[in-house]
Amino acid sequence: MPEGKFCNKTPITTDEQLKATLNDKGGKQYYEEMNHLEVDSEKLWGTIQKTMKSRLKTWLEICAHCGLCAEPCFLYQVNGRVPEQVPSYKIQATLGQIVKKKGKVDNAFMQMCMETAWSKCTCCNRCGHYCPHGIDMGVMFSYLRGLLYGQGFVPWELKIGAGMHRVYRAQMDVTTEDWVETCEWMAEENEDEWPGLEIPVDKVGADIMYTCNAREPKHYPEDLAEAAILFHVAGENWTVPSEGWEQTSLSMFAGDWECCKDNVANVYAAIERLKPKRATGTECGHAHRATVIEGPYWMGREDGQPPVPFLHYVEWLAEALREGKIKIDPSKRIKEPVTLQDSCNYVRNQGLKDVTREIISYLVEPGYFVEMAPCKEHNYCCGGGGGFNGIGKYREQRNMALRKKMDQILDTGCKLVIAPCHNCWDAIRDLEEEYEIGIRWTFLKPLVIKMMEVPEHLLPKDE
Amino acid sequence: MYDFLTGPMLWVTFLVSFGGLLVRAVMYVRGLNWQLDRVAYRPNMSYGIRGAIRSILAFIIPFKAQAQRERPGFTIIFFAFHIGLLVTPIFLEAHNVMLEKAFGFSLPTLGTGFADTLAWMCLVGGLFMVLRRIAFPEVRIITTAYDYLLLVITLAPFVTGLIARYEMGDYNFWLMAHIITGEIWLLSLPFTKLSHAILFFMSRMQLGMDYGIKRGGMKGSDFAW
Numbered sequence: 001m002p003e004g005k006f007c008n009k010t011p012i013t014t015d016e017q018l019k020a021t022l023n024d025k026g027g028k029q030y031y032e033e034m035n036h037l038e039v040d041s042e043k044l045w046g047t048i049q050k051t052m053k054s055r056l057k058t059w060l061e062i063c064a065h066c067g068l069c070a071e072p073c074f075l076y077q078v079n080g081r082v083p084e085q086v087p088s089y090k091i092q093a094t095l096g097q098i099v100k101k102k103g104k105v106d107n108a109f110m111q112m113c114m115e116t117a118w119s120k121c122t123c124c125n126r127c128g129h130y131c132p133h134g135i136d137m138g139v140m141f142s143y144l145r146g147l148l149y150g151q152g153f154v155p156w157e158l159k160i161g162a163g164m165h166r167v168y169r170a171q172m173d174v175t176t177e178d179w180v181e182t183c184e185w186m187a188e189e190n191e192d193e194w195p196g197l198e199i200p201v202d203k204v205g206a207d208i209m210y211t212c213n214a215r216e217p218k219h220y221p222e223d224l225a226e227a228a229i230l231f232h233v234a235g236e237n238w239t240v241p242s243e244g245w246e247q248t249s250l251s252m253f254a255g256d257w258e259c260c261k262d263n264v265a266n267v268y269a270a271i272e273r274l275k276p277k278r279a280t281g282t283e284c285g286h287a288h289r290a291t292v293i294e295g296p297y298w299m300g301r302e303d304g305q306p307p308v309p310f311l312h313y314v315e316w317l318a319e320a321l322r323e324g325k326i327k328i329d330p331s332k333r334i335k336e337p338v339t340l341q342d343s344c345n346y347v348r349n350q351g352l353k354d355v356t357r358e359i360i361s362y363l364v365e366p367g368y369f370v371e372m373a374p375c376k377e378h379n380y381c382c383g384g385g386g387g388f389n390g391i392g393k394y395r396e397q398r399n400m401a402l403r404k405k406m407d408q409i410l411d412t413g414c415k416l417v418i419a420p421c422h423n424c425w426d427a428i429r430d431l432e433e434e435y436e437i438g439i440r441w442t443f444l445k446p447l448v449i450k451m452m453e454v455p456e457h458l459l460p461k462d463e
Numbered sequence: 464m465y466d467f468l469t470g471p472m473l474w475v476t477f478l479v480s481f482g483g484l485l486v487r488a489v490m491y492v493r494g495l496n497w498q499l500d501r502v503a504y505r506p507n508m509s510y511g512i513r514g515a516i517r518s519i520l521a522f523i524i525p526f527k528a529q530a531q532r533e534r535p536g537f538t539i540i541f542f543a544f545h546i547g548l549l550v551t552p553i554f555l556e557a558h559n560v561m562l563e564k565a566f567g568f569s570l571p572t573l574g575t576g577f578a579d580t581l582a583w584m585c586l587v588g589g590l591f592m593v594l595r596r597i598a599f600p601e602v603r604i605i606t607t608a609y610d611y612l613l614l615v616i617t618l619a620p621f622v623t624g625l626i627a628r629y630e631m632g633d634y635n636f637w638l639m640a641h642i643i644t645g646e647i648w649l650l651s652l653p654f655t656k657l658s659h660a661i662l663f664f665m666s667r668m669q670l671g672m673d674y675g676i677k678r679g680g681m682k683g684s685d686f687a688w
Contacts, residue, residue, distance in 0.1 A: 054494030058666055062659045065610050067595075067602035068530060068537070076601070083604035092605060129688055130530040132522055132541075133663055134670035293677060297501035304503030304677060351679025351686065377679075377686045378529060 004033025009040065009152040011256060012163025018173075021163065026392055027156025037152050039110055045103030047147060052099070056143060059135040060096055063088055069137065072130035074380040074404040075120055087127045087137040090116050095144045114153040117144050119394035122385035122401070124344040129377070141386075145255030154254055155391045161250030162259050169266050170214035170246040180242050182217040186225040195460050199228045202274060203239035208316070209276035209308075210240050211247040211267055211291070213284045213422050226445035227282065230317075233458060234325035244270025247281045248422075249290030253387030257298065264295035271307045278309045280316040283443050285345030285421035286385075288312045293350055312346050314420050317444055318355040321362045332451040333365040337414040339372055341405075341428065342379040343421035353377065356420065359444065363451060370412040380404050382419075384427030402431040410437060417441045468642045469561065476646045483653025484661040491665040500673070507676040514675015514688065515668040521687035522667055528687065540591045547585025548617065551578060552645070579628070582621055589618045609656070616651050619644035 003009060006021045007030045024030050069087040070076050076085040083089060094113040098105055105113075121141040128136030148154055149162075164171050174182075183199040191197050200206070210231070216223040231238045244266040251259035271279060281287055292310045296303070311319075320326045340360060346352045353376040360369050372379060383402035388394065405427065409417055419425040419441050428441040497504050504511055521528040531538040552558060555578055559569035573581070593614060596606045623644050627637035651657050674680055674688035 051499055053496050053499055054491045055500050055666075055669055057494070058491060058662055062656055062662050062666065063605075064656065064659065065596075065602070065605040065607070066537075067599060067605060068534065070601035071533070072530070081601070083600045086601045086604060088605050128670060129528075129686075130533075132530070133659060134518065134522075134667040134688070136670060136673075294501055297498055297503075300498065302497070302503060303506045304497075304501075349678045351682040351684025353684065377684075 002036050002038055003152065004030070004037060006030040006156075007033035007037055007152055007159075009037075009150065011166060011259065012159065013166050015167055018160065018163045018167050021156075021160055024156075030156045030159070031393070034111065034153065035107065037107060037110075039103075039105060039107060039151055041103040041105070043103075044098065044105075044147060044151060047150060048099060048103065051143075056140060059133070059140060060092070060099060062133055063092065063135055064133065066132065069127040069131050069135070072127050073137075074124075074126070074383070075122070075401060078400055078403045085120060087121070088135075090120050091137050091140050091144070095140055095147075098144075098147070110148065110151060110153045113144065114148055114155070115394075117141050117148060118155050118158070118387060118391060119397040122344075122381045122383075122388050124381035124385055125348050126344070126378070126380065142252075142255065145253075146257055147255070149255035155387075155393055157390045157392065158250060158254035158387055161387075161390070162254040162256035165249065165251050165256075165259050165263055169243075169263065171248050171250045172214045172218045174214050174217050174246070176242055179217050179245055182221050182224065183240060186221050186228065190225050190229065193460060194229055194232060194458065196458070197228055197232050199224070200239045202242050203237075204274050206239040206274065206276045207237040207278065208239075209271060209274055209279040210238055210281070211245050211270075211279065211287075212240075212282040213248045213287055214246045215248075215422065216282060223282065223443070223445065226443075226449055229449055230320070230326065230445060233452060233454060234320045236325075239274060239276065241267075241270035241274055244268075244273075247291040248284060248287040250387065250390075252286065252290045252294070253390075260290060260294070261298040264291055264298050267291050267295070268299060268307050276308060278311065279306070280311045280313060283313045283420040283422065283425075283445065285343035285423060287422075289345040289349055293345075312350070312352055314346070314352055314356050314359060314444070317448065318358045321359060326448065327453045328362050328448070328451050329453045334363055334368060334416070334447075334451075335365045336416060337368055337370050337412065338364055338416045338418060339370050339409060339412040339414040340375075341372070341382060341417055341419040341421065341424045342376055343419075343424050344379070344381050344385055345421065345423075347379065348377050351377075360418070363444075363447060370414050372408045372412055380408060382421075382424035382427035384423060384430065389423055389426050389430070399430075399434050402427060402434060406431050406435055406437060409439060415439050418444065418447065420444050464639065465642075468639070468646070472646060476649045480649040480652045484658065487653055487658050488661050488665055491662060495669065500669070502669075502673045502676055504672060504676070507681065510675045510680045511672035512675075514673070514680045515671035517675070517685075517687045518667045518671025519664060537595075540588050543584040544588025544592060547581045547583075547588060547621075551581045551585065551621075554578070579625075582625055582628075586618060586621050586625070589614055589621075613651075613656055616644075616648050616655075617657070620648050 006024055012018050073087050079085045094116050123138040123142050125136055125138035161171055180201055183201055187197055187199045247267055249260050249263045292306055296305055383405045384398055388398045417428055417439055419428050432439055525542050526532055554570055554573045556572040559572050563569040596602050620641055623637055623641035627634060627641050652660055670688050679686055
């Protein structure tokens with residue numbers, strides 16, 4: 001059974017493997033090796049028999065082939081409405097065939113499945129609501145991704161991404177030392193402007209524990225500083241864990257379920273160790289989904305809940321504004337048309353549409369907020385969800401996918417987009433780079449910092 | 464022949480058909496797995512049931528779900544087809560005469576004109592279902608011979624029934640054809656995609672519970688999935 005050096009059925013578990021795979025620029029050798037990768041049909045069918053129960057089996061069986069899932073899929077819309085982009089077709093032609101053939105499929109077929117699973121579906125779950133039978137293609141594609149990952153048919157970046165989580169317990173090579181140092185550095189860096197600013201690491205029994213996205217300490221450390229400033233101004237008794245601070249899960253995009261469990265276990269272990277009353281994470285959609293929505297199940301928690309109440313950042317912020325812990329200076333409210341990007345991962349997947357709009361009501365002068373159409377649970381994916389943003393091989397398809405969001409934003413007439421999700425923020429940045437429509441985009445943290453009233457005693461004293 | 468088809472054969476058909484659908488419902492629930500589905504069904508049953516009911520209602524009340532509002536033409540055809548399909552056989556006078564004879568009770572029956580309209584609604588609806596499969600590329604690509612076969616199985620009792628009712632041709636022949644195609648349709652229910660007669664409710668219930676428990680219901684979202 002030929003397996004490549006980089007492209008194989010074994011997850012990356014060591015630093016050496018990780019570096020070697022990373023050095024294979026663009027996955028050139030990786031994808032070449034993939035052409036010779038053999039399908040282990042027995043294992044494939046065995047996994048399906050063990051894991052494919054009522055829900056998925058019934059969905060595959062009762063799909064009435066009515067085609068109502070076509071129009072709700074933004075990828076169908078932006079790709080010239082070609083029938084090959086009909087969600088039902090995409091899943092029947094891939095997972096449906098694997099099941100029909102009891103796993104006896106070949107390399108070329110698996111590569112077609114890989115392309116479909118990662119470049120023709122972002123697992124945004126929008127189709128689920130439009131199917132009369134309640135068939136959620138996002139769930140099915142996520143399942144298919146797991147099968148493909150187990151066979152080594154996964155895009156190069158996601159194999160690496162899951163490997164990063166396995167080796168560093170973070171989506172990027174940020175070690176515990178790097179992380180703690182970044183916390184200290186950011187506290188020092190901002191302490192002149194914010195006297196008394198702290199980023200308390202491993203404080204036991206705090207009111208709230210904060211976790212983030214490894215991209216922040218790695219590339220946007222100011223995001224961590226901004227979180228600290230807002231907790232500081234809100235007077236929160238907060239902490240970050242030295243281990244278990246990373247709540248993203250590229251492994252969820254990759255379909256590496258074992259690794260997903262490990263990521264969550266790490267965060268939950270921090271909760272058990274530091275015993276905070278509550279936890280919150282950064283402005284990231286998939287991180288929240290991995291840690292809070294799906295995570296409890298990977299951990300086998302029967303109540304489906306994390307060990308302590310775990311809020312998305314928008315929930316924490318809405319609460320801080322509502323309770324007056326953070327006050328917005330009315331003169332600084334946004335007085336230009338502004339729109340909001342609903343992240344699939346916490347709006348369609350956890351019903352957090354109202355709190356985000358509550359935040360808007362504090363930040364935006366009445367009359368200036370413009371909803372995208374459609375919005376809330378009906379909103380479209382940013383165009384880069386489910387790992388799409390990060391896969392070089394499918395960059396062209398991703399750029400095409402951005403068009404839906406571009407049109408939605410253009411239709412609002414707004415030049416400013418609030419995107420409280422890392423992935424959506426990236427996608428909107430990329431769409432501006434690609435299509436130059438003249439928009440700006442922002443997370444909530446920097447916006448609130450610019451607009452809030454800072455209590456006298458927190459201001460720097462004149463020398 | 465007539466006596467056999469409306470006697471023992473009919474009872475076997477009912478038993479297999481309704482018993483089979485019941486078995487499928489039970490099997491569905493037994494095959495749910497809170498860990499694989501990632502839905503905490505048991506501890507959050509009340510949220511789940513609320514979500515399930517909301518989801519089912521949203522899709523059986525015409526124009527309640529967003530999906531149905533966006534496709535008014537399809538929605539009308541879809542409901543016409545299904546209402547005709549379900550209401551006609553149950554409340555048809557001729558069927559209830561048989562019921563009365565066999566069990567000594569009958570259901571309220573439809574006036575002839577109304578029953579005719581319903582039957583035609585089903586037929587015309589079915590015809591549109593066929594036409595859209597041919598006309599729209601997004602439906603054509605997923606349509607298989609099996610989909611057409613199911614439509615034939617479903618519509619055959621209506622075609623034969625109407626021919627017999629208008630007494631076109633040999634009444635006895637069409638009556639027999641009607642009984643046989645009707646029994647084929649009933650027998651197909653548990654074994655084919657027509658099992659959606661019950662599995663539609665199971666699937667919507669499951670997705671409704673998923674959203675009711677995990678994906679918004681417990682955060683107060685009233686979205687009907």
